[in-house]
Amino acid sequence: MVGGDALFWHRLQFAFTIVYHYLFPQLTMGLAFLIVVMKALALKSRDARWNDAARFWIRIFALNFAMGVVTGIPMEFQFGTNWARFSTFAGPVIGHTLAMEGLFAFFLESSFLSVLVWGEKRFGPKTHFAAAVALWFGSWLSGYFIIATNAFMQHPVGAVIGPDGALRLTDFGAFLFNPWALAAYAHNMIATVVTASFVVAATGALYTLQGKHAEAAGRFLKVGVIAGLIASFLVAFPTGDHQAKMVAKFQPVALAAMEGRFESGAMADITLIGQPNVAARRLDNPIRIPGALSFLAFGTFHSDVAGLDAFPEDAWPDNIELLYYAFHVMAGLGTLFIGLMALAAGFLWRGRLHATRPVLWALMLAFPFPYIATAAGWITAELGRQPWLVYGLLRTKDGSSPNVSSGTALFTLIGFTGLYFVLGLLFVYLVGREITHGPEPHEALHG
Amino acid sequence: MVELWFAIAAAMLTAYVVLDGFDFGAGVLHLVVAKTNEERRRVLGAIGPFWDGNEVWLLAAGGTLFVAFPKALASGLSGFYFAIFLVLWALILRGIAIEFRSHVTAPLWRSFWDVTFSVASASLAVLFGAALGNLVRGLPLDAQGWFSLPLFTNFMTENPVGILDWYTVLTGVFALVALTAHGAAFLAWKADGPLQARARRAALRSFLVVAVLWPIVTVATRSAAPDFLAAFPSRPFAWVGAFAAIVGLVAATHAIRRSADRRAFLGSCAFLAGLMVATAACSFPVLLRSSGDPALAITAYAAGNDRAGLATALSWWLVGFPLAIGYFVVVFRMHRGKTPSAAEGEGY
Ligand code: HDD
Ligand code: HEM
Ligand code: HEM
Numbered sequence: 077m078v079g080g081d082a083l084f085w086h087r088l089q090f091a092f093t094i095v096y097h098y099l100f101p102q103l104t105m106g107l108a109f110l111i112v113v114m115k116a117l118a119l120k121s122r123d124a125r126w127n128d129a130a131r132f133w134i135r136i137f138a139l140n141f142a143m144g145v146v147t148g149i150p151m152e153f154q155f156g157t158n159w160a161r162f163s164t165f166a167g168p169v170i171g172h173t174l175a176m177e178g179l180f181a182f183f184l185e186s187s188f189l190s191v192l193v194w195g196e197k198r199f200g201p202k203t204h205f206a207a208a209v210a211l212w213f214g215s216w217l218s219g220y221f222i223i224a225t226n227a228f229m230q231h232p233v234g235a236v237i238g239p240d241g242a243l244r245l246t247d248f249g250a251f252l253f254n255p256w257a258l259a260a261y262a263h264n265m266i267a268t269v270v271t272a273s274f275v276v277a278a279t280g281a282l283y284t285l286q287g288k289h290a291e292a293a294g295r296f297l298k299v300g301v302i303a304g305l306i307a308s309f310l311v312a313f314p315t316g317d318h319q320a321k322m323v324a325k326f327q328p329v330a331l332a333a334m335e336g337r338f339e340s341g342a343m344a345d346i347t348l349i350g351q352p353n354v355a356a357r358r359l360d361n362p363i364r365i366p367g368a369l370s371f372l373a374f375g376t377f378h379s380d381v382a383g384l385d386a387f388p389e390d391a392w393p394d395n396i397e398l399l400y401y402a403f404h405v406m407a408g409l410g411t412l413f414i415g416l417m418a419l420a421a422g423f424l425w426r427g428r429l430h431a432t433r434p435v436l437w438a439l440m441l442a443f444p445f446p447y448i449a450t451a452a453g454w455i456t457a458e459l460g461r462q463p464w465l466v467y468g469l470l471r472t473k474d475g476s477s478p479n480v481s482s483g484t485a486l487f488t489l490i491g492f493t494g495l496y497f498v499l500g501l502l503f504v505y506l507v508g509r510e511i512t513h514g515p516e517p518h519e520a521l522h523g
Numbered sequence: 524m525v526e527l528w529f530a531i532a533a534a535m536l537t538a539y540v541v542l543d544g545f546d547f548g549a550g551v552l553h554l555v556v557a558k559t560n561e562e563r564r565r566v567l568g569a570i571g572p573f574w575d576g577n578e579v580w581l582l583a584a585g586g587t588l589f590v591a592f593p594k595a596l597a598s599g600l601s602g603f604y605f606a607i608f609l610v611l612w613a614l615i616l617r618g619i620a621i622e623f624r625s626h627v628t629a630p631l632w633r634s635f636w637d638v639t640f641s642v643a644s645a646s647l648a649v650l651f652g653a654a655l656g657n658l659v660r661g662l663p664l665d666a667q668g669w670f671s672l673p674l675f676t677n678f679m680t681e682n683p684v685g686i687l688d689w690y691t692v693l694t695g696v697f698a699l700v701a702l703t704a705h706g707a708a709f710l711a712w713k714a715d716g717p718l719q720a721r722a723r724r725a726a727l728r729s730f731l732v733v734a735v736l737w738p739i740v741t742v743a744t745r746s747a748a749p750d751f752l753a754a755f756p757s758r759p760f761a762w763v764g765a766f767a768a769i770v771g772l773v774a775a776t777h778a779i780r781r782s783a784d785r786r787a788f789l790g791s792c793a794f795l796a797g798l799m800v801a802t803a804a805c806s807f808p809v810l811l812r813s814s815g816d817p818a819l820a821i822t823a824y825a826a827g828n829d830r831a832g833l834a835t836a837l838s839w840w841l842v843g844f845p846l847a848i849g850y851f852v853v854v855f856r857m858h859r860g861k862t863p864s865a866a867e868g869e870g871y
Binding site for chain 1: 571572575576578579581582583585586587589590591593594596597598599600601602603604605607608611612614615618619622623626627667669670671828829831832835836839840843844846847850851853854857858863
């Protein structure tokens, strides 16, 4: 190994670039779904104003998609550049899903994006609707392949270690339909709908508070709040709950760390607030619900839940504090989302949402939080997987590239930081312009 | 099976070069052949519906190498670490420039993205050409199959080698010219009016430069990698590739003179594809050549997935590949004919 701490920079670079990349696909996937909903409403009700609403979101979709594409390409290549030993080891297996993602999903998405964005007049409403469906299908398919890839790292099934020390696929079906992948996919895709509906609702709330675009604003609020309420429920139960059961079953040490449980035992509590103190092996100032963890993880209050003391220290995730905070941020926000959306839906139901300013303010300011919950969820998953890169088979420290020095990795990390900062500013500026301009015919902007 | 996957990987890379190649060429010429805002929008409109799909061939080719020859992919990408990130950053800037330019009308905003688009495209053409040159010249592989390369050393093709030496700079320039010609032929086909006239002129000039540079590069290859061309006579695919390249180049030059733009573009496709096929055929079965002891080279047999894994991959590849081709046919048909001018409504 060149440079002992290269591993740290490899990890930080991967974490930074993937968290940044995933800011965009989550909106792409959720919004693709909502655009199909709006376009279907337009076709069904023959109400052209649903089409105007969809057209507004398609313009934002296009900007967001471009960011997703350009930040996604480095992800694909970093497996080889930064994680060369991991790629050699796991490539024979995860190469399948990564290549399939390109062949089955990215070709579909990239082919029909320009039809969706530029082709409404040129190709007519039916083709345009078909393009929206193709984008939705393609983006959700690419989500599956990438999550199946990650699921193999979390819970490797369908493969064995071959004579040359690299993995060999033994059961393609088991690998592709990994139970971990199915659980993670359900939870993650619902989470994308949470993000998109919060964004749509926030825009509706903004226009209503400004007293602008009342027609469109009402539609945005309606779609955003209804989809947001349903998705917020589903993300917690059954999908989030199911994810927790998977972790309890296959990564018990990660569950103990997520909950900050240093000691094993029955009647395990859930901690609402508290800070893990790893040096002293306890939680500081905990506020707990007795028995709740036993119930959530195994379905009865009396099941034993292992604590960190049940595992050797070299099997502990290496950043227990961050893991604990990340998990609590996600689950805490998830609970708040249900509350907010239920409240907004109540006012919507009674036809008073457009006049209830405090709720509109809350909706308008809430849109960043699903992004935070999503990033926190992934940080939980990826830190909980530590110290393994492929769970139980390859340690993270054995996966990085042996021929890349720490200074070089730091240099490219700095490069990404600068480039992504500038791109982020430009993106926010352009989306801000679209939102300021509002859902009106656009000719003037493009002269 | 290994031979088949070598061919598949080569075919995917070839598709990438032929397809994204015209985007790069259009980018190189963007500032030269398109003078007004309206013309520049035409250039972007011509490649707009295609560039992202074209770029996916790079990802798909990468995925193919990942599943079929993981050791070669891991060694190659980590060894070229720094150069790969230059490519990635240039790809980011290129894509963002195409997509963001149209959103603001201010002239300064547009000039900024025009220049970014052009510089990024030209750098990518040179970088990919130099990368191919590196693969032909060979890499300083160690006994475990790893290497790392400085950007340059003494510009000689013997160890210690660097990414840039006289040979790889030459292949980089060659790629720049060949892809410029390719992009010019594409624009001549898709545009009309003065833009088309300028694109034709650019295409003709660059085809002539290609015709001069190509023999020089071939002679240089004999000196930089003496044994590389030794395999040529015994490789039928190398003959087919070289033949296609010659016919393609002659036909392209001839056609552009007579304003048969589509034929010129197809000729240029044949030229690039022929070069790629001939190069792959000469290299087989080696994926990463060694610049030192030839025994250290990484071959397709040693880098590969096992038979069962390759057979599984073939089963989904045979479904996915025709689908991908199908989308391309549909998209090219939907956007057939001349690129509509921006005044007619929707577009870049
Ligand atoms: C809007 C976003 C969002 C919200 C509100 C929630 N989640 Fe979540 N969660 C995600 C977004 C997310 C995610 C980013 O999508 C993750 C990361 C990996 C994955 O598949 O989904 C995830 C992973 C994830 C995991 C797996 C962690 C691991 O693999 O180690 C568990 C146990 C939960 N979630 C549980 C919950 C519970 C009990 C919630 C209750 C409210 C909840 N999540 C709300
Ligand atoms: C679904 C496909 C994904 C794959 C294949 C994947 C793979 C990887 C790899 C190879 C690493 C580096 C090795 C390691 O530190 O363990 C890593 C780390 C990480 N990934 Fe993922 N990842 C995926 C998705 C995500 C997403 C969507 C996010 C967040 C939005 C994410 C967050 C992280 C973080 C925070 C780390 C750093 C953890 C650490 O410090 O070790 N990952 N992931
Ligand atoms: C290490 C993990 C990841 C890699 C290697 C990766 C790779 C890529 C690449 C190369 C693209 C550009 C495709 C194009 O050119 O059209 C892309 C876009 C995309 N990615 Fe990722 N990605 C990762 C994580 C994720 C995750 C976790 C998800 C969702 C679950 C996701 C969903 C998408 C989607 C839907 C797109 C389409 C473009 C967009 O949505 O903006 N990706 N990704």
